[in-house]
Amino acid sequence: MPPRYFPTRGHLLLCQGQNCQARGARLLHAALWKALERDALAYYKTGGTVRLTESGCLGACAYGPTLCVYRERGGALEQGWYGAVDFPLARRVAQAVQDGADLPAEGRYGPDL
Template sequence: MSAPRYFPTTGHLLICQNSNCKARGSDLLYRAVWNALEQDKLAYYKAGGSLRLTESGCLGGCKSGPVMTCYRTRDGQMEEAWYAAVDFPLARQVAQAIHDEAELPGERRYGP
């Protein structure tokens, strides 16, 4: 058996798809972000792309959804960021910042 192909990435976005976030549109948000990563060639499987996007179970911020978290390595350190009340423009901004290895947006960010 051969090993699966490994795709190097700059970061990983997770968008909650549990019931409270779905009631606030996280399923539409997920599809819109997926389409944008595809179209703008930011998805890891596109030439030049570097991002992974995954549906997530509850991320613990149910009253403030849609909740999104992201992880990346920057300057040799693991960085995580959590976002509440995420809409498409914010998610797209976060995705671009990860891809560009830039500062993550502070808007609606919580946690570490």
């Protein structure tokens, strides 16, 4: 029997590389997970659709903590890349994924702008 699939609207990858950890990425990850569970955004909660995964270096070490998000929107793959992420910004990114809303502009870099 295959594993159960949980419907997902987007996947957040939060860097846990050495440079991002030196800027608080470990605590940020713990706080974000706690909020996603508490507010039922985590994919395995009823109504939740957001995944969060610790990643290795995302290639923006001098600007960490670094977060990227992938999701399908309008039939295409959308990417959001963020530097200098703090908890409020990470929480807003997660909420936008959950709501299918525009990703926050603050701290964003990269494609799809």
